[in-house]
Amino acid sequence: MRSIDNYQTLFQAFLTENSFNQMPQELYEPVNYILSIGGKRLRPLLALMGCELFSDKIERALPIAMAVEVFHNFTLLHDDIMDAAPLRRGQPTVHTKYNINTGILSGDVMLIWAYRFLMNTEGGDAMTIRLLDIFNKMATEVCEGQQMDMNFETRSDVTIEEYICMIEFKTSVLIAAAFQMGALVGGGTEGDAQHLYEFGRNIGIAFQIQDDILDSFGDPLKFGKKVGGDIIQNKKTLLVLKALELADEVQKTDLQKLMSETPTDEATKIEAVKSLFEATGARRFAELEMENYLKIAFQHLSAPPLSTDKKNYMHQFANELMMREK
Amino acid sequence: MRSIDNYQTLFQAFLTENSFNQMPQELYEPVNYILSIGGKRLRPLLALMGCELFSDKIERALPIAMAVEVFHNFTLLHDDIMDAAPLRRGQPTVHTKYNINTGILSGDVMLIWAYRFLMNTEGGDAMTIRLLDIFNKMATEVCEGQQMDMNFETRSDVTIEEYICMIEFKTSVLIAAAFQMGALVGGGTEGDAQHLYEFGRNIGIAFQIQDDILDSFGDPLKFGKKVGGDIIQNKKTLLVLKALELADEVQKTDLQKLMSETPTDEATKIEAVKSLFEATGARRFAELEMENYLKIAFQHLSAPPLSTDKKNYMHQFANELMMREK
Numbered sequence: 150m151r152s153i154d155n156y157q158t159l160f161q162a163f164l165t166e167n168s169f170n171q172m173p174q175e176l177y178e179p180v181n182y183i184l185s186i187g188g189k190r191l192r193p194l195l196a197l198m199g200c201e202l203f204s205d206k207i208e209r210a211l212p213i214a215m216a217v218e219v220f221h222n223f224t225l226l227h228d229d230i231m232d233a234a235p236l237r238r239g240q241p242t243v244h245t246k247y248n249i250n251t252g253i254l255s256g257d258v259m260l261i262w263a264y265r266f267l268m269n270t271e272g273g274d275a276m277t278i279r280l281l282d283i284f285n286k287m288a289t290e291v292c293e294g295q296q297m298d299m300n301f302e303t304r305s306d307v308t309i310e311e312y313i314c315m316i317e318f319k320t321s322v323l324i325a326a327a328f329q330m331g332a333l334v335g336g337g338t339e340g341d342a343q344h345l346y347e348f349g350r351n352i353g354i355a356f357q358i359q360d361d362i363l364d365s366f367g368d369p370l371k372f373g374k375k376v377g378g379d380i381i382q383n384k385k386t387l388l389v390l391k392a393l394e395l396a397d398e399v400q401k402t403d404l405q406k407l408m409s410e411t412p413t414d415e416a417t418k419i420e421a422v423k424s425l426f427e428a429t430g431a432r433r434f435a436e437l438e439m440e441n442y443l444k445i446a447f448q449h450l451s452a453p454p455l456s457t458d459k460k461n462y463m464h465q466f467a468n469e470l471m472m473r474e475k
Numbered sequence: 476m477r478s479i480d481n482y483q484t485l486f487q488a489f490l491t492e493n494s495f496n497q498m499p500q501e502l503y504e505p506v507n508y509i510l511s512i513g514g515k516r517l518r519p520l521l522a523l524m525g526c527e528l529f530s531d532k533i534e535r536a537l538p539i540a541m542a543v544e545v546f547h548n549f550t551l552l553h554d555d556i557m558d559a560a561p562l563r564r565g566q567p568t569v570h571t572k573y574n575i576n577t578g579i580l581s582g583d584v585m586l587i588w589a590y591r592f593l594m595n596t597e598g599g600d601a602m603t604i605r606l607l608d609i610f611n612k613m614a615t616e617v618c619e620g621q622q623m624d625m626n627f628e629t630r631s632d633v634t635i636e637e638y639i640c641m642i643e644f645k646t647s648v649l650i651a652a653a654f655q656m657g658a659l660v661g662g663g664t665e666g667d668a669q670h671l672y673e674f675g676r677n678i679g680i681a682f683q684i685q686d687d688i689l690d691s692f693g694d695p696l697k698f699g700k701k702v703g704g705d706i707i708q709n710k711k712t713l714l715v716l717k718a719l720e721l722a723d724e725v726q727k728t729d730l731q732k733l734m735s736e737t738p739t740d741e742a743t744k745i746e747a748v749k750s751l752f753e754a755t756g757a758r759r760f761a762e763l764e765m766e767n768y769l770k771i772a773f774q775h776l777s778a779p780p781l782s783t784d785k786k787n788y789m790h791q792f793a794n795e796l797m798m799r800e801k
Contacts, residue, residue: 261618
């Protein structure tokens, strides 16, 4: 297996080769823009790794890597419009830099190009069809997850099961599908690829739960976003849902009151809500859930017939992903 | 070949069987809504006809018919947001009845489902891949055509060649691809299907040019839209572009003045612009262009090895499409 840098260099070269120079420029310039403001290129990396677990010919997975990155950025582009977000990775969002209509249409064409890239994968018609089936299911679920997330904003009866399903659809299935498609094109069996899918899906859920925890309890010097952001926005995270479930009457009233008022002092509100997360046991619950999903993920990693070196590499990679704070 | 009603009944039954009953309801209800407010179901009809030219088993083309109808309605949904249109076929548009975010996301999931339906077509993996390649090219061009149309609003140097390319991409390639994919799944050769594509593409361009002409010169009692609507909106139609090209200095100044002022009386402006379309020869040019595209379309129809009955049927169908006014 290669270094993360090596994978990223390989993908970046492919991305540059395949930049969108077509006309009309007004349609494709925003596509190049959102792809250029980067991020960690995590999803393409997973497709390349999934392939290399089973084959040395990792360039086979480059079209898949491109498809998942273009798809991911399409969802970011449209989500930013829906959230009216002015910035993405510190840069103006597409609809801010250009306009909303450009954002909608450039996003649409990115979704189509994600299919086009995916279809460039070598390996024969049956392989292409199999990848498209995986992609279709994943893409549908991502839209459904985004809708669930929007629904939750106005619902007061969200269950923990529904919340987990939402984060699974909105973020984990893409990570899972990237691994699975990479594994298949690398020559892994359907069974191997399914284990990689489950590895990715469970890692993704664990990662998202950790994000909820860090948002409240992260180190402000290390956490990428503003600590307490979810609390100020009254976001119904796993911590809130579980705290409401475990709270006694007094705690429940306190939490509901805190979440319905505009705070005079944000720091005080953050501390009060965090105390309730601790006192109700919601923080502990979330940490245990996260560890449980990680455990399941590693069980799936252990199933395919891979060398110990490869398994250790993936284990370490997953741990590093999870360790990005703490 | 069947009656138009017969094709439409067949498609409507398939559409009803495949209505979107999945969760979350907030995502799929708008999809059912836009599909229910109907229209003429022209594109699915073309896919079914394209198939029946080569095979009795026209139910083979139903997934293609569904894919093109879902794709077409996805474009309408997103276009209505971009145009801030309150009504579609006399009913509230999706973003008016629900909201813009729902419109964006439901449109996105429709595009994905168009691919899913297309992939349900029988005929083996190679056929599926071929259909997907046609669909990808068409879908990309439709987005590019929509962007060109938006660009033209603020450009003053649009050429007639660019205008024809815009209407070709925005509307004709979908009509063309519906015929082509239907022909392929019906067992037509690549060559036959290419002729059907060119038949549809040229009919589509002729139809759109006719729409420009009728908008100015149509019978107000028969034309579906308000006659003179394009003139009031100062839309750069083929008539305007050609009139500016053919006009003498005085006519050019008159037309540019008419198109830059807010009229005190709309009827007077419409009559003045129409006179210039006549005097410059732009109307005659547009009529000749339309007839030329129709002629090319019928040349392509005559190429495949089809019975005279079938060719006559298609000829008459195309003529009836073009005769809807006049």
